[in-house]
Every structure is written in structure tokens, then in C-alpha cells.
Amino acid sequence: MKDMEPAQVSGKTSEHVLTYADGSRRRVFVTLVETPYPHGKLIVSRTDPLGIITQCNPSFVDMSGYTEAEIIGQPHCILRHPDMPAAAFRDLWDTVKAGRQWNGYVKNLRKDGGYYWVYATVVPNIRDGQIVGFTSVRREPSREKVIAAEAHYRSLNGS
């Protein structure tokens, strides 16, 4: 995955280097600008078994800030925000690879360095007994739940 370019991001930014589960690294620039979750919408995407995005709906495109052409074929962790603890994603992958559903509050990183909060549900796509991919549906979280998740993730990150 390509590093973010500073030119993609405007305003005051902080720089981070993320290390993913496969050991790869990516430099990202983040801002404190939150994009509010649009009322009534669901963000839907599918990945292959390796987490590569194969399909998404217009809400996914709008909220991520990428075009559909830019996002299809990318690993889902392109949306990973540095404030999200690695343990949360480890739990997600362990759960869905075991064939179970995962739910949780997630702070996602936009292409422009901003962020948005979602309540995410991920299910394995099981066909003829085999996991052929994963479907994720995100919906609007309440502010109270976001505040609680932020505090929890800060404690997990030790900050």
C-alpha cells in the first residue's frame, strides 16, 4: 500500500507510521477533522479472504474520500486510523476467520487525513462450508458510544 502524500492532506497534520498484521508499513498523515456520519446511511463493503476490497456501495466511497476505482483492489486496512489499537483488529480477524460475526466501534481514516466513526459489523461469507470473503456493514453510532470507545482505545494504546 502506498504511503499517504502530505499534499493529499490539508490543515494541521500529524505523521504516523502504521505497521499492519502482515508486517508491511505505511506512512499516514492525520488531521483532527471529523466527517459526521450521514443519517440513514449504511456503509457496505466486501473483501476477499485476504481483506482486499472487492465491492463497496456509494456511501463507502463518499465517506472514505477515495474514488471507487481507487479503493477497489486495496486492502481494507487502507482505512485504518492510527488511534485504533492493533488489538481491536486482531480480535476482528480472529473472530471472523473462525466463522463468527464481529461487532465494534471503529475510527476510520479518510483519504484526506480526517476521520469518521462507525459501528461496524463484519460477517464471514460462507459458501459450501468455505469462507470466500467478508462483508462489512457500518452504521451510525451514538456519540456516547463513540466517547466510550475513544477512552477504551486510548487506554489500550497506553496514552
Add this chain to the structure above:
Amino acid sequence: MTPNLTVSPSFPTERISDWYIFNTWLQRALGLPIHLELYDSFGAQRAAIAEGKVDMIYANPFDASLLVREKGFRAVVQPEGQPDEMLIIAAAEGPASAITALRPGTRLACSDDPCVNTVGRILLEPANLDPSNTIEHRRETYIQVAREVLRGEADIGFLPVDAFNALSSLVRRDLQVLVTSQLHVIHHVFLVGPALHERADEITTLLASMHESEKGRRILEALGARHWEPVQREDVEFMIDIISTLTQ
């Protein structure tokens, strides 16, 4: 054996006769006598499904997923470009002006439509409202849901978008829409049961070309559709995966 056809009770009541006309068309096209049975509630229809009394059905996404996964039904077609969406209404002059302004103790009126109610509940989550801190009034029809909101007996109501649009302009004027779902990805589908699987391809072809004749096009228009499009098995599996994320 005469196969039974039924339709999800979510359609507007003024379309009852149009479904009978559709059934007459289908019987002639297939050369097969078909009995159309319309149920006035989702509960009655689910009981009929459980008793094996349904062989063909135009089903809402939630019932469709149950029929495919648990009853061996096969989805054959869906109306082109018609995702199922719902909305939450309040009285135009009422105190509720936004979902996040709703408080515990909110009284909500709804029908027994599982699709509308599940999505409606999701749209209340930003206000931290759930069945434990709301008062639910189940009503028989969408009209009764709207009436209850208008009379101030409920603070909000759940309606399918089609049902809201079918209300008279006078009624709609006295209501406000707090939020409309934009799921885009779930929709009604036409399914055939195991007893008709050997004719499923024939039924798919017939329905997918229904709009090509003047008569077929008129029937479809009366039902609020332009044409049927074939459904691939994976499309339905995807919809079922999405529904499973909504119902947990």
C-alpha cells in the same frame, strides 16, 4: 397439486387486485393453475410458510433470507432498481425534530413488517434508543401507524417509503420525516419453493421478459415496477449476509 403464490403483506392495499391480475397472467403464461393467497399480516404469512403452504412468493428481504437458507427456496427475479427503504415519521407540529433529539420513553408506532422494524431500530441507535427504553405500539396497517402519530398517541412511526408516498397529501402535510434509510442493497425478490425448482428457469425467463409485451408492461406498472431482472444466487447470498449483520 395447485401451487400457492403469496405476496409479502408490505404492498399497498390498493394493489390487491393488481396481484390477482398478475396471478392470472402467470397462470396463463405457465399453463399452470396457481392459487393466490394474500395474508393480512406477516405472522399469518410466516405460519403458512412454516406449514409448507407457500410455493411461490414475492418476499421482503428478511423473509427471503429465511426462505433461501432454511426452506430451500430459490430467488429468481427482483424488480429493477427498487431497493427497500423505510423512514421514521413524526407529527409535523410535534416536539420531535431529529432522531438525536428523541429521549428514552419515546413511543413508537410500527406494523409487524420485520424489514421496516429492523432498519427502523438501527436508525434509532444514534439516539441510544432500543426496545428496552422505548414503548412500542404494534398496529395492523401502515395507515394505523400514521394515524397514531398524527393523533399524538405515538411520538414516531416506522413506515416503508412506498407506504408513506401512498398516504394522501393532506396526511403527509401533517407529518415530518425525521430520517430516511439509504441502504441501497436490500430489496424484495420473487422466489420459488422446492416443489417448483424444476420450472425455476422457465419462470425466470417468463418474468424477465414480462415487460416486452404491452399487457405484461401494464401489469408491472400497476404493481409499481418497470421490469423484473434475474437474480444470481450470489446476489441473494450477499443480501442475506447483509441482513445477518442487521439482525444481530
